[in-house]
Amino acid sequence: MSNKLNLTLKVWRQESSDSHGDFVDYSMEGVNPHMSFLELLDVLNERLITEGMDPIAFEHDCREGICGSCAMSINGEAHGPVKSTTACQLHMFHFNDGDTITVEPWRAKSFPVIKDLAVDRSAFDRIIQSGGYVSVNTGSAPDGNAIPIDKETATMAFDAAACIGCGACVSSCKNSSASLFVSAKISQFSKLPQGQPEQKQRVLSMVAQMDKEGFGHCTNTGACEATCPKDISMDNISTMNKEYLKAILS
Amino acid sequence: MKLDAKIPSGDLSNKWVDYRSSLPLVSPANKQRQDVIIVGTGLAGASAAASMAEMGYNVKAFCFQDSPRRAHSIAAQGGINAAKNYQNDGDSVYRLFYDTIKGGDYRSREANVYRLAEVSGNIIDQCVAQGVPFAREYGGTLDNRSFGGVQVSRTFYARGQTGQQLLLGAYSALSRQISLGKVEMYTKHEMVDLVLIDGHAKGIIARNLVNGNIEKYAANAVVLATGGYGNVYYLSTNAMGSNVTASWKAHKKGAMFSNPCFTQIHPTCIPVSGEYQSKLTLMSESLRNDGRIWVSSKKGDKRHPSEIPESERDYYLERRYPAFGNLVPRDIASRAAKERCDAGFGAGETGQSVYLDFEDAINSMGKDTVAARYGNLFDMYAKITDENPYKTPMRIYPAVHYTMGGLWVDYNLMTTIPGLFAIGECNFSDHGANRLGASALMQGLADGYFVLPYTIGTYLSNEINKDKVTNNDSAFKDAEKEVSNKIDSYLTNDGKRTVESLHKDLGQIMWNHCGMSRNKKDLSKALNEIKELKNTFWSDVKVPGKKDTLNAELEKADRVADFIELGDLMIRDALDRNESCGAHFREEYQTDDGEAMRDDKNFSYVSTWENKGDKAEPILHKEELLFDTVTPTQRSYK
Numbered sequence: 082m083s084n085k086l087n088l089t090l091k092v093w094r095q096e097s098s099d100s101h102g103d104f105v106d107y108s109m110e111g112v113n114p115h116m117s118f119l120e121l122l123d124v125l126n127e128r129l130i131t132e133g134m135d136p137i138a139f140e141h142d143c144r145e146g147i148c149g150s151c152a153m154s155i156n157g158e159a160h161g162p163v164k165s166t167t168a169c170q171l172h173m174f175h176f177n178d179g180d181t182i183t184v185e186p187w188r189a190k191s192f193p194v195i196k197d198l199a200v201d202r203s204a205f206d207r208i209i210q211s212g213g214y215v216s217v218n219t220g221s222a223p224d225g226n227a228i229p230i231d232k233e234t235a236t237m238a239f240d241a242a243a244c245i246g247c248g249a250c251v252s253s254c255k256n257s258s259a260s261l262f263v264s265a266k267i268s269q270f271s272k273l274p275q276g277q278p279e280q281k282q283r284v285l286s287m288v289a290q291m292d293k294e295g296f297g298h299c300t301n302t303g304a305c306e307a308t309c310p311k312d313i314s315m316d317n318i319s320t321m322n323k324e325y326l327k328a329i330l331s
Numbered sequence: 332m333k334l335d336a337k338i339p340s341g342d343l344s345n346k347w348v349d350y351r352s353s354l355p356l357v358s359p360a361n362k363q364r365q366d367v368i369i370v371g372t373g374l375a376g377a378s379a380a381a382s383m384a385e386m387g388y389n390v391k392a393f394c395f396q397d398s399p400r401r402a403h404s405i406a407a408q409g410g411i412n413a414a415k416n417y418q419n420d421g422d423s424v425y426r427l428f429y430d431t432i433k434g435g436d437y438r439s440r441e442a443n444v445y446r447l448a449e450v451s452g453n454i455i456d457q458c459v460a461q462g463v464p465f466a467r468e469y470g471g472t473l474d475n476r477s478f479g480g481v482q483v484s485r486t487f488y489a490r491g492q493t494g495q496q497l498l499l500g501a502y503s504a505l506s507r508q509i510s511l512g513k514v515e516m517y518t519k520h521e522m523v524d525l526v527l528i529d530g531h532a533k534g535i536i537a538r539n540l541v542n543g544n545i546e547k548y549a550a551n552a553v554v555l556a557t558g559g560y561g562n563v564y565y566l567s568t569n570a571m572g573s574n575v576t577a578s579w580k581a582h583k584k585g586a587m588f589s590n591p592c593f594t595q596i597h598p599t600c601i602p603v604s605g606e607y608q609s610k611l612t613l614m615s616e617s618l619r620n621d622g623r624i625w626v627s628s629k630k631g632d633k634r635h636p637s638e639i640p641e642s643e644r645d646y647y648l649e650r651r652y653p654a655f656g657n658l659v660p661r662d663i664a665s666r667a668a669k670e671r672c673d674a675g676f677g678a679g680e681t682g683q684s685v686y687l688d689f690e691d692a693i694n695s696m697g698k699d700t701v702a703a704r705y706g707n708l709f710d711m712y713a714k715i716t717d718e719n720p721y722k723t724p725m726r727i728y729p730a731v732h733y734t735m736g737g738l739w740v741d742y743n744l745m746t747t748i749p750g751l752f753a754i755g756e757c758n759f760s761d762h763g764a765n766r767l768g769a770s771a772l773m774q775g776l777a778d779g780y781f782v783l784p785y786t787i788g789t790y791l792s793n794e795i796n797k798d799k800v801t802n803n804d805s806a807f808k809d810a811e812k813e814v815s816n817k818i819d820s821y822l823t824n825d826g827k828r829t830v831e832s833l834h835k836d837l838g839q840i841m842w843n844h845c846g847m848s849r850n851k852k853d854l855s856k857a858l859n860e861i862k863e864l865k866n867t868f869w870s871d872v873k874v875p876g877k878k879d880t881l882n883a884e885l886e887k888a889d890r891v892a893d894f895i896e897l898g899d900l901m902i903r904d905a906l907d908r909n910e911s912c913g914a915h916f917r918e919e920y921q922t923d924d925g926e927a928m929r930d931d932k933n934f935s936y937v938s939t940w941e942n943k944g945d946k947a948e949p950i951l952h953k954e955e956l957l958f959d960t961v962t963p964t965q966r967s968y969k
Binding site (some may be wrong): 096097112113115116117119120123124127129130131133134135136138140141142143144146147148149150163165166170172174183194195196199201202203205206209210211213214215216217218220221223224225226228229230231233234238239242243245246269270273275276 | 378456471606609613711784
């Protein structure tokens, strides 16, 4: 087994949404480089519980990089330093012995802190509820092959649909914009024949809901794309803007 | 007590069609007066909530995650089966039915499985209409691939993220109903008890995980869609939060639990790397389509795989099962890997892994084609292990993945408690003793979109004239008080053991004695160990924090308490079943060449357990399985 690491963690601790938060230092010795970042937090939490202290709250579930639960900035970057990787799939072999690592929650007005690293991302659900669907009741679908979709289009739709709704894009954006998240869904449906009948209403409703939730506007900085663990492209934002213009002008 | 599965009469292929045309309906006006609680928002729960809300019912949906989109269905990779016969390879509803019954080693009901195969095609149509981006051929039609245990290509997929795309489809349908006001969605709410009134399920107690409030919800019927219980083993491919609590609370209130020991061990997972390990990562078994599995033919071979010449490699699945080769069903592939590792031929530092090699595939079809098919799985492997699978064969080992057992349900998917339904992985119904790949997504969506919305009418049509239940009933207050007291007892116990450490102990007992292969001696020993662990848990568990804030340890404590009781039942079930079938391999019952030996004469039944409280032993009831259409034979993949 490769060399163990000694690390210092600076973790944001905040009791509740309305209390004051601060960084607390924890030293971690003999860290196995094959552990994931969340397993590092598990080990620390076991220690805190044994010492009679409150463990660090953080969201996590699948630990396979697909559910979108885990959400934390590591050294100022959403999900940490490795591209196309969620925090749960970030392994400690990417860090060096002696490192100090800063861990904090997503920072955005629309994602209020619940406790420590856990934030409330229900705004994303409300945006999807405003129009992120095709209105087709169960039982009323035609045969699957009755809607042919060329391979390239299907691939592009898939690329947009791969978003896991983690919120890294919002957290890394200086304006706390949700444009990448919202545009990925709009773009998926704009490419597919199934999405066409409701396209106009969808883009208007979802953009309105995004604004209502208090997310900022997009100024094309590109931090969202750079930190997105699923490589969702900023081209989707162009598609959203085009669809929005089409909708308000028609 | 006689278990009545309420299987409709008539020819197998007409049962569902005839039944659906004759089962009682609830009029649109009456549907609007019926409230239904659905717990869990994975494929089964989200699809049922959306479909029933579309029909007019008032749905309250609950999930413990922060969004319904995060349920563990999202992690399913490989695909979803459907008998579309788009590939013109002779597939049919009957073949899908037959493969599923045979794959389950003849321990499931013919009628349920036939219905599953029958509605499978509708699922694909529904998902396509929702905008699920399935893989396509150049001509624009849907693409298929083959999967373990079958000889046709009937698996529909969306890269290696089929579960994600199907769940997002169901989530979008659910979101639409939330926006229309037909579904009230409660995220970060965990069901902590079931409420019965006059013996009928009429509501739940849920804990708000953010502020700790204990809340009471009444309804005309309750549906559990709460997934599997693989985390009883501590290490599994399940999400960290996946648990048995909702099912177990229902079990303790009278819902019988079937075949608890039928646990699927998935053959292609990334091996354990250390004791800090919190979960195991599965790689889709679609990898077995083009990857070849082997170990060295020399014991304790520590050479790098590239240094082991072809002549010294043992492609043991191809050797033992020439007809199916690397595509044998999961249980067989898993046991064969364990057999090689236990015999000393395993790969890697620990000797607890086997190679999954794509060298031949890359040579024959090119790296680009392999990357297009499996790229995301290769990336995932590289991310976790820091090794490049295009150059070095992957190392894999079996891990707990899926639980075929679950709450007993009849043909209507109703449990032994009137008004309580169970759908998806949390029921026992369709997979027998072993589930075939790409069939979990099929079952979850079949139950949620196309079965329960009809069959629940058989119960609700009798409820329309009854007085509406409210959460002021004393049964709710009693249950609320009991939950409250239990939470206080966790927080004031002040022991020394963390919940996590007790969960790990439970996992060790279950994996060592009730895992991939079992025997009477070890199972009996495990029964005592579980008893001791239960005592340790209640005397020495330490749960920090407060009850009125987010408190993950408190959530885990109640889940682990239930897992310990479930573990006890699983061991009893494994002890009772003196045969080997599917995923349940009893070492005493095997053929000379190490294959499972089923005993249809004595064990062709669904083991169905009735809980008799903490002080008494559970009682076994048997639902005899009748095979009118297929003839059970020894499963052969040779």
